[in-house]
Amino acid sequence: MNEPNGAVNEARPVQVSEGRTARKEATTLRNALLEARGVTRSFGTVQALNGVDFAIHPGEVVGLVGDNGAGKSTLLKILCGALQPSSGQLLVEGSPVVFHSPRDSRERGIEVVYQDLALATELSVLENVFLGREQRRTGILGRFGILDRNAMARDARETLDSLGIEIHDVAARCGLLSGGQRQAVAVAKAIRWGSRVLLLDEPTAALAVMEAEKIGGLVREVVKGEVGVVLVSHNLPQVHELCDRIVVLLRGSIVANLHREDTTVEEIVMWITGAARSRGN
Ligand SMILES: Nc1ncnc2c1ncn2[C@@H]1O[C@H](COP(=O)(O)OP(=O)(O)OP(=O)(O)O)[C@@H](O)[C@H]1O
Numbered sequence: 001m002n003e004p005n006g007a008v009n010e011a012r013p014v015q016v017s018e019g020r021t022a023r024k025e026a027t028t029l030r031n032a033l034l035e036a037r038g039v040t041r042s043f044g045t046v047q048a049l050n051g052v053d054f055a056i057h058p059g060e061v062v063g064l065v066g067d068n069g070a071g072k073s074t075l076l077k078i079l080c081g082a083l084q085p086s087s088g089q090l091l092v093e094g095s096p097v098v099f100h101s102p103r104d105s106r107e108r109g110i111e112v113v114y115q116d117l118a119l120a121t122e123l124s125v126l127e128n129v130f131l132g133r134e135q136r137r138t139g140i141l142g143r144f145g146i147l148d149r150n151a152m153a154r155d156a157r158e159t160l161d162s163l164g165i166e167i168h169d170v171a172a173r174c175g176l177l178s179g180g181q182r183q184a185v186a187v188a189k190a191i192r193w194g195s196r197v198l199l200l201d202e203p204t205a206a207l208a209v210m211e212a213e214k215i216g217g218l219v220r221e222v223v224k225g226e227v228g229v230v231l232v233s234h235n236l237p238q239v240h241e242l243c244d245r246i247v248v249l250l251r252g253s254i255v256a257n258l259h260r261e262d263t264t265v266e267e268i269v270m271w272i273t274g275a276a277r278s279r280g281n
């Protein structure tokens with residue numbers, strides 16, 4: 001079944017479940033916040049993505065799942081401009097765009113948290129939160145490029161506090177934080193700036209149970225507004241709990257687009273492993 005929000009791939013059989021909430025019906029009538037159409041990407045002889053259609057709507061959390069090497073991170077990197085597709089197209093609210101780098105997608109309110117955590121370890125927490133968006137002092141000092149560190153520190157502190165992320169000192173170098181704390185800062189940064197779409201690649205992999213739940217809560221808060229979230233995770237119970245829609249990648253192709261209320265963790269596993277296809281579903 002083809003639909004405008006469809007993670008639909010012509011090359012393979014795709015399961016699209018029928019159940020909908022009223023809210024989802026409403027969102028599908030509007031342009032997607034961000035959409036990939038027919039996106040293909042190869043690395044040498046490796047075909048990482050093969051004609052992928054993927055869309056994210058306002059107020060929607062989409063889980064992107066698949067085995068190791070299925071193409072999840074490659075798709076996220078293409079959606080934010082960190083990688084270029086070999087062919088295919090990106091659209092923001094229905095208009096074609098070309099992102100030459102994540103700077104271009106950032107300008108459109110799209111923020112990404114990479115699986116391999118791209119925080120600058122030699123910079124402080126607050127410098128990371130404001131990297132590329134440094135606030136200058138007002139007046140003549142600002143015109144000479146003097147930064148307003150106090151304002152940035154206050155803002156970074158408020159951001160972390162509002163998200164319940166416990167970092168003692170926002171002036172501390174990120175390299176001194178634990179892996180989980182760094183992950184939390186990266187997510188906080190994305191939430192602080194991502195006004196349209198958050199692309200989160202394994203945002204809870206390094207987190208303790210409580211912290212992972214906190215991030216889950218944050219994601220649900222964020223999508224109460226107009227933001228859309230793409231969540232890549234191997235934690236399928238968490239994906240099933242958090243996501244409105246679950247898209248399964250198998251060797252670079254989308255094989256299933258499942259609605260949370262119509263599927264189970266067991267069924268998602270079957271799609272990930274390819275067992276669902278081989279059973280003829
Ligand atoms: N920069 C690269 N150069 C060469 N091959 C790459 C590169 N990035 C990804 N690949 C290949 O593309 C395929 C998809 O990789 P990708 O990182 O997108 O998978 P993934 O679904 O994110 O996996 P994981 O769950 O392990 O993170 C893999 O075969 C991988 O080896």
Ligand SMILES: [Mg+2]
Pocket residue numbers: 072073074115201
């Ligand atoms: Mg990955």
